[in-house]
Amino acid sequence: MAPMRRLQCFLFLTLTLISLLPAAALAASTTFNMSLPGCPNKCGNITIPYPFGTRPGCYRPGFDITCNESTTPAKAIMGTNIEVLDFNITSAEIRVLNFIGYVCYNQNSQQNDTWSTPFSNIGETKTYLFSHRRNKFTVIGCYSLAYINGAQGNGSYSSGCASFCQSLNSTTGNGGSCNGLGCCQTAIPAGLSYYEVSWGFNGNQAWSFNPCSYAALMQEDWYNFTVDDLVGNGFYERNQNNVPIVLDWAIRENGTCLASHVESSASPACQSIHSGCDNTTNGDGYICKCLQGYEGNPYVPNGCTDINECNIPNQYPCTGTCVNIEGNYECLCPKGTRGDGKAGNCTKIPENFPYPAKVAIGCILGVAVLVGICFLAIWHKQRRRYIKEKDEYKKYYEMMDNHLRVFGTKQIEIATNNFDENHIIGVGGHGKVYKGLLENNMAVAIKKSKEIDEVQRGEFVNEIILLSHINHKNIVRLIGCCLEVQIPMLVYEYVPNGTLFDLLHGKSKNRNRPISLGTRLRIAVESAEALDYLHSSITHSILHGDVKSANILLDDEYHAKVSDFGASNLLPVDDAQIVELVQGTRGYLDPECLCTQIITKKSDVYSFGVVILELITRKKAIYADNETGEKKHLASCFISRLSKNKIHDMWDVEIVTNDEKVNLVLQEISELAVQCLSVRGDDRPTMKQVAEELQKLLRFHTSLSSWQIDPEETDSLLSETKFDSVSDTPAFHSTNYMKVLEIDTEAPR
Structure with missing residues (x-):
């Protein structure tokens, strides 16, 4: 009898142990790997989680902790003498x-x-x-x-x-x-x-x-x-x-969360497969976190383990049957009910389908059918419109006679990385300019403008055809366009060295370097030749309409590239009336144009006169007086000083010398600028005359390096120019279209 009782006791103990195995397995599954294998994770009563550690190879750089075992209990020390109380992986x-x-x-x-x-x-x-x-x-x-x-x-x-x-x-x-x-x-x-x-x-x-x-x-x-x-x-x-x-x-050596994944040479800190990262809100860097439904240490492999939500009903409520799944849990409503068990909304399923529900479902289905019909009608209309536009684009492409390259939408998106904000090099009132990289590694500037109407679309494409024939070394070259979208996009050559405005007044990397008079004269000559080309050297005259230092770009050799011409104002639909009344930029506006509301070639001459003043004074068109802080108009102040024979005070000290011949060149440039700033347009020279006069002055200034100068040649070069009064009638001027490379002088480059 005794052996039988011993057998019963043995079986009872065995069954008891078997019943405890799931609980033991569950307890084992919820333990987290807090440190690297083979590394101590305790110092006295304090748990040391990785990326912290007390031994070499057990911590990330900058996370080393000293365990002072000379005290009881041992103390965790940061740096030389700072005692650590505890660590929090979740909140970093x-x-x-x-x-x-x-x-x-x-x-x-x-x-x-x-x-x-x-x-x-x-x-x-x-x-x-x-x-x-x-x-x-x-x-x-x-x-x-x-x-x-x-x-x-x-x-x-x-x-x-x-x-x-x-x-x-x-x-x-x-x-x-x-x-x-x-x-x-x-x-x-x-x-x-x-x-x-x-x-x-x-x-x-x-x-x-x-x-x-x-x-x-x-x-x-x-x-x-x-x-x-x-x-x-x-x-x-x-x-x-x-x-x-x-x-x-935080993990600060790799910068941001994105950089930690992009930088191939870096070792990502988030090691667990169920982890992610967030940028820290205090300083640079990022912290790792376990994904939703997981807990533990994301900085070690397999450190994030699944949360058994069913064992924590206070935190994860369920009014039905709780089923734990990887990274989440399900709550099934009891049989005969339906709804959301997590929200406690399990309701009894009605035995019969009620009539009001049938009516409601019928109405919903009817509305859905009507919406579907309307959607198909709209889709069909847009499809027809798309086909029509494709036919028109084909016609425009044939008219351009292969002068321009036509880009597809996909090519533009690849070049700009889907119009990434980091590719923006300019922001203006009519759109944005992106730097792009074509498949042949050619850098380009891509202008994406605001929405336009159908009439403006046709005029805009005709303007592209005209601009495709412009070819001048000192004008930003139009490479191509994208016509597959509702808002056409233009692709220009990329000019890397910023604007003349940035060089003289702005944030150019060479802002503080001296600029020689010869360099300034050369920039003026090249800009004037480009404007003269627009006015007279092609089939149809093109008036710039917004000549200013911010629209003169500079390449690596500081050669001028005039931008913002031709399709200079691509009008947004809502702003049409405003742009018709106001053209140009304050400080450069032709006063005669403001009175007559008619822009002519002489309007560009006036604005260019202000640019000449900027070059020789290094002052903005609207500048603040150094003594009073009062805002002053550069053109008005300069003309006033010239009439009092006091313009020497306004010249940039970098180009003023004791050489009378250099100062004579500055005097001639000043008088030429003032002639360009005449109130009456008929009293101003043409851009051709301005360009020729600037060329003479540049040649003379260049010849000053030689001591053998023929006095008669000097008199010929610097003789006072009497410009004929030439009446200038309004010519073709495309001020109804897009600002070509309109780059805000305050925008980053």
């Missing part, structure tokens, strides 16, 4: 102990003990930054003013906080907020990597009941004010000269 935070700054006074109000030390730079690798969300700069005392000074990015940061109270009873009381009565708190900005404390008062009027004041950056939700903190030096002793502070950490 580390809590450490921070020293308390204090100052104490005796009965004579003499400072008898002061201590204020900077919190050491938290890692030369810039792994850590003070958390601006979790910390506050806190000052405790009844007659206290403390300052916090530190480093924020590449700059500095300073702030302060003051706390007062007439007596211990006048404070906010135990557990009160730090509102300035006994204590105060102030926020810090993001990006703070270093700070130190300094004091504002040299005495303490409250020394009799509050001899010591304290200041430190500390964890905001850790500190609760009590009156005892003001008595003696109790606050310092109770906390043993330390308060907790929260540091934000």
